[in-house]
Amino acid sequence: MKPADICIAVLVAMIWGLAFIASRIALDELSPELMTALRFTIAAAPCLIVPRPKVSWPVLIAISFTLFLGQFLTQAYGIAGGVPVGLTSVVVQSQALFTIGLAAILFGERPSRMQTIGIAIAAVGLLMICGTVGYDFSVSAFAVLMISPICFAVGNLLLRRAQGVPMFDLSAWLCLVAAIPLLVLTLAEDGVQPTWHALSHMSGVVLLCMLVIGGISTCTAYWLWGRLLRDYPAAQVVPFALLVPFVGSAASSIVFGETFGPLRLAGMLTVVGGIAVMLLSRRAQVLPKVVGA
Template sequence: MNTTTLPLKNAAGLGPKLMLCLAATWLVWGSTYLAIKIALVSLPPFFQMGSRFLVAGVLLAAWMRWRGAPWPSRRQWLHAVAVGGLMLGGGMGGTATAEQTVGSGLVVAFIAVMPLMIAGLNLFWGEKPTRLESLGIAFGLVGVLLLTQGQGFGASPAGLVAISVACASWAVGSVLSQRSLPLAPGAMGFASEMLAGGALLMGLSLVSGETLPSSIEPRALWAWAYLVVFGSLVAFNAYMVLLAEASAGLASSYSFVNPVIAMLLGVTLAGEHISGHEWLAAGVVLVGVVLLLMGRARR
């Protein structure tokens, strides 16, 4: 199945900036989940994610201030706290927690249900799904149910809870950032979100009693640096641009490209085992996402 055909067709009329943003969310994000797994050998989940977003947020905010961008207003900071707490605190914190006990490929396969959750949340704003979109949501739910019955999530109930919380938090944050909690304009808004979310994650790290080992493995540091530069400064900002300037469906199209990349990287580079049942379940989820996006395109 060619997983890039549909988004490329939908993106045909987009400008170069949005096309580059799509490429970043599809390809770069697909590799960051393996980087999270590698960094976990020395850096606990909340500390890893919190320090990553704080550093990226400081760098981005400093760059924008140097270019003359104003600081966010008080209301925009409050929005950044809410959205950053959901998308980064709950979303990325939960993802890293899940990867402690579940393979990175399976975690991303579960995350593929994100557009379906966003479509469900949009019901509260009166956006009813079409028949094709409803069929996609049904396929996605069946696929996730099959995925939870596989050996990966079956062996780690805690990992299943963590990734479920992560997906719900990210979906709610994404919808609220579009509907009712706008951030400051441009990259300064993204920086404020990373600063707020990073601070919350560092607080969670402190409260949960996370500690660093006496020596940190070099590969963990390299993986962390990759997450800061490519996962946060490049891919995350690209996603926020898509949320601001493209449809929610197109912005979340990364979710059916990422699992393929992440599962292949996990198997080939990290030695993760994915059973035939789990590949099938991931395929059912991806079919649901494709049907959903097809329905949005026809709408």
């Protein structure tokens, strides 16, 4: 990879890691539904100028409801439920484990020996993390969060149905498709008056966080990542996603004073180690092409 593109890959990973921090701050004032709806409403702004990609509506909806709506709404519920941001960033990246597993089950794509070892390592790490659940956050919050990497994995596989279309256009329209039902859900769950009150009394800090999450983390970073995957083999690009949980965890420790007990820290490192084995194996090209927060 060119040095400039390496810098872009590192920058995208840092943006996605820091987006977990921005999400946590925004959730202090906004409900998970409203925060996620605003995220995609902002990110869908390019739909005003870019055409709908040549993808059928059923495929577009299926990808959007898993890769975007399902993944990020359950992330928001998990964080709002008390799951630490650093831990959330690690759990979300376990999507690589589920992507390879589902590809094997649904498409008969047998993982290589190294990928199988990586899956086993990451699974052990998740079990170690599960052993720490129930102390500083609820089991239900963690269970909801675990839906996020599964949706992520399903969306990754569905994304194969939309190959050959401009990534920027596709990302924008996926955001629009996710934003509409999320806005309806917000009004149904929160009510019209509380929703308006939350929007009209939004602090400058939260507004800035939402602009960063929607405009930079979702819209711009996904486009840059897609461009890298267009120009280079996935095996060269995807490993940079390993930086995301490290950035998220480090930033959470600095901003929120998040600490990790020995078992949880060991579990997080084990998950990341397992993901590294999977991503760096020879068959890394079958791994997900879209990652983030």
